[in-house]
Amino acid sequence: MVDHETIRRAPKALLHDHLDGGLRPATVIDLAREYGYTGLPTTDVDDLTAWFHRGADRKSLELYLETFAHTFGVMQWPAAIARVAAECAEDLAADGVVYAEVRMAPELCTEQGLTLDEAVEAMLEGFRIGTERAAAAGHTIVMKLLVTAMRQAARSVEVAECAVRWRDAGVVGFDVAGPEKGFPPTRYLDAFEYIRRENFHITIHAGESFGLPSIWEAVQFAGAERLGHGVRIVDDITTRPDGSVGLGRLAAFVRDRRIPLEMCPTSNVHTGAAPSIREHPIDLLRRLRFRVTLNTDNRLMSGVSLSSEFAALDEAFAIGLGEMEWLTLNALKSAFAPFDERLRLINEVVKPGYAHLRAEQTRVVVS
Numbered sequence: 001m002v003d004h005e006t007i008r009r010a011p012k013a014l015l016h017d018h019l020d021g022g023l024r025p026a027t028v029i030d031l032a033r034e035y036g037y038t039g040l041p042t043t044d045v046d047d048l049t050a051w052f053h054r055g056a057d058r059k060s061l062e063l064y065l066e067t068f069a070h071t072f073g074v075m076q077w078p079a080a081i082a083r084v085a086a087e088c089a090e091d092l093a094a095d096g097v098v099y100a101e102v103r104m105a106p107e108l109c110t111e112q113g114l115t116l117d118e119a120v121e122a123m124l125e126g127f128r129i130g131t132e133r134a135a136a137a138g139h140t141i142v143m144k145l146l147v148t149a150m151r152q153a154a155r156s157v158e159v160a161e162c163a164v165r166w167r168d169a170g171v172v173g174f175d176v177a178g179p180e181k182g183f184p185p186t187r188y189l190d191a192f193e194y195i196r197r198e199n200f201h202i203t204i205h206a207g208e209s210f211g212l213p214s215i216w217e218a219v220q221f222a223g224a225e226r227l228g229h230g231v232r233i234v235d236d237i238t239t240r241p242d243g244s245v246g247l248g249r250l251a252a253f254v255r256d257r258r259i260p261l262e263m264c265p266t267s268n269v270h271t272g273a274a275p276s277i278r279e280h281p282i283d284l285l286r287r288l289r290f291r292v293t294l295n296t297d298n299r300l301m302s303g304v305s306l307s308s309e310f311a312a313l314d315e316a317f318a319i320g321l322g323e324m325e326w327l328t329l330n331a332l333k334s335a336f337a338p339f340d341e342r343l344r345l346i347n348e349v350v351k352p353g354y355a356h357l358r359a360e361q362t363r364v365v366v367s
């Protein structure tokens, strides 16, 4: 097994991480005090941390999502949003993440009167501050924002237009999130069509708690370039008694077209989408060489980092540094940043980084 410090130092890329799912518990308490938010279940850091973890591990996506009321609840003011975004960049950089696309629904930050644009501006300002602080601490990270529309709300076109307005300032794509059941991707076709007409990028939460129809609509109607989770694609794969594997039409399409799966194993265990990491479909999907990427989803609620997700996968499937590099290259090949920026990270950061770590591991001790 690869030791944790080596995993932390390995350059990693993250495509699926929610800004309102990754706050530091102490910051939630600070901001609640500063802005007079009185809804928190406790103001003790350890108790609050435990409360978020308990709240997440309830085997239901709908129940999992309830805990977010207290994170976006304190993200209603520009300085609060910027602080959360800056700390996000610092925490990811310290964990060895060199490229991150972090997502947030700006419509969740409008309860005290902020506009969508003001919320997005504060997030990008926070990323800029956090990236600078991380660099000063010796960690280089590239931070991008994905702008999310919530399924339950009816603001997807407005949110999509906001995403495109900020495309030259660090927003790289548009996403739809929230409860899947009853909210299929085809409900938001206007927003997706607008994004495509603008030559902008789409990823959709699909196939997390809900099955193949959601993935099919996301890919074939909405034009999703990537799938948030996409884990239920295994429902279209059959393992025969002799151990051979058959792919249905949709699974074959997703693999043939190299459509990236933004997989988040621990989060799936918490929402009940998978019974355990060891039984998580990510093992089959990576062995079938789908375009698998490894992600955190919600670092606070699930108590994870990208390094701990790599370690969990290594513990379950002995993936080693070779597969960690493959997952990282998959993520950078699938990222929405411009091609030249991704190529630079691959050739100048990721490949040399893993080569260096492998050389360290195989160093011969001379007597």
Ligand SMILES: [Zn+2]
Residues within 6 Å of the ligand: 016, 018, 177, 205, 228, 297
């Ligand atoms: Zn997610």
